[in-house]
Amino acid sequence: MARLSSAIPVAVLVFIIYILFTGSATLYDIITGVIVSVACGVLFGEFVVRNPSKCFDPRRWFWTIAYFLKYMTVIEARAHLDVIKRILTMDIRPGIVKVPIDVKNDYSRILVAHSITNTPGTVTVDMDDNYIYVNWINVVTEKPKEARKRISEEFEKFAEKIFE
Amino acid sequence: MIEMFLWALVLVSLMATLVISIYGIVIRPSLIKKLIALTILTDSANLLAIMIGYRLIYPVIPPVLPQRTQEGLSKFIASSVDPLPQALVITAVVIGMAVNVLIAFAIIQIYRICGTTDVRKIAEVMKDGKT
Amino acid sequence: MKRGHIIALGVFIALILLVSLGITFVGKVPMTTDVRPLGLFYLKNSYFGNYAARSPEVVTSILWDYRGLDTLFETGVFFLAIISALALFRIEKKEEKVKEKGEGFTFIVKDTVRIISVLIVAVSAAIALHGHLTPGGGFQGGSALAVVPLLIIVAFSKYALEGRGLTKDTAMIVRSIGLISIIILVLIPLAAGGYLMQNLPVFPSHILGQLTSGSLVFYNLFEYIAVGAGFTAVFLLLSIPEKVFHKIIGGEKE
């Protein structure tokens, strides 16, 4: 039963991806999409989803889309301009700082780590229970609290709303 | 005029990539670097073949029928690119991939036996009479 | 980056610009605005016409219908390459499981691979099953599918894959099933009184009112299975630990 309930969200996800990738919704697409999504759900369901009830909450989806839009427009543009400026001026102070992290869920921690890596200028090197170790191109401060304010505070707010 | 210049620029850059990759195949001593240069050579040759089938008109569309009606067909013929080079290039890509797989396996086996992928050192190792 | 490199790069770019300027002003640039007659034939006859393959995607209809034998033998070349790789890497003894210390990558990599493998399977199936409608096809979809075992090998280990039953032998069996199905599809028109690799009157162009373009969709499906399984076998061979080979070859130590 647990296997079935975790297979349904995966199948829905695969079906959405399939239809989006195909770009049309005729009968042929729907039939093949249902076959592929059921197969994927049965094969991969128990590996991917651990808490199926969270998947169908519209508020989480709303926050996901809001986060995507804000991330792609504001945060990325700021970080890109900063790193391009550093490429031209060679003004670098690299180092690895440790940043405390509060969220506990696995997927929200992955979201925070990926957001940090995806902004140019910061790369997640390692992660243990309480700290992320971030390779930072411009080490302004070595104190963990201030580094958290500069690097990961915004990501954690959204991650808490999406996955916790 | 500017279109012609851009088109010439694309073609000349592709030719330059071909020349650079041939240089890499001949000069670089490492077998891995030779393989990388070979893949660059195949890819730019394929791109050149696709470029020959391109049409310099506007609008130009990929060779997929936009509407399944007779008027759609006449519009399609008026603005579609040549499909034949693309079909030939798919065959070339698959065969190039097969050749690359085989060469990569051979290089790994050479490295296991000789302990190096440098061409000059492979000759020395073989001359020393290990086998 | 040294000063000499910058100068060489600048000279090279300037040379390319100059040559293309010269070609523009002096000589003629080969600019085509028409389709060649053979291409025109394929464009006209891919969906309408007497020699049609009933596929809106012209490249796929050339690949699996007009120039079908080419593609068939190209599949054969790929199969031979994998067979020769197997022969090069053959291990006669049953290989032992090498136990390594350490815990591998962090959970970030492992959980992301779990999510991404599902998405890649969906995308590759979409590429392969719509080969007769949009750009794509069996080979492209199969290559995309083979990324999944590669990612699993890198993130977890080879034994995570083999423990669930996907060994080299299973992959080769699946691959052979795909190839045998392709051969049967090639031979069916002969039994129905046509010629080799005939498409349309033998196979139906619509199934349940949906366009399937005769045999193209089946060829794409089986090519997808065969290429995915073949690449899986290659990746499983490449990921055999070096220690096993050193033991067998008995050559250089470490």
Next chain:
Amino acid sequence: MISEALMYIGGILVIIGGICDFFGALGLLRFPHFYVRLHAATVGTIGGAVVPLIGAAILALGCDFLGWIRYPIAGMSFITAILILIVSPTATHALAFAAHRSKAIEWKEKVCDHLEGVKR
């Protein structure tokens, strides 16, 4: 009108992608060692691959003469962009993690390294 606006937005995004690619390549050449080069590579993947792919999706939606093919093209570009957005940070993280664990790279003029003494 709307389709022209979509075409221009998509074209601008593609041009931004080209500029980001150029600066990423320049950074890969100019930066002194591996850990700093990773940041330049991130400029190349996010600004140079994800943004132009989204731009290509918008551009394809604006091209009316493509008929029904524009929806598959847009969908393919968008899904590929999402996949790269998930995959590329994983790869960068794996590279950085492996390089730090194996101590393969000499790193002299660093400001601080809090991970050095941490035992796992």
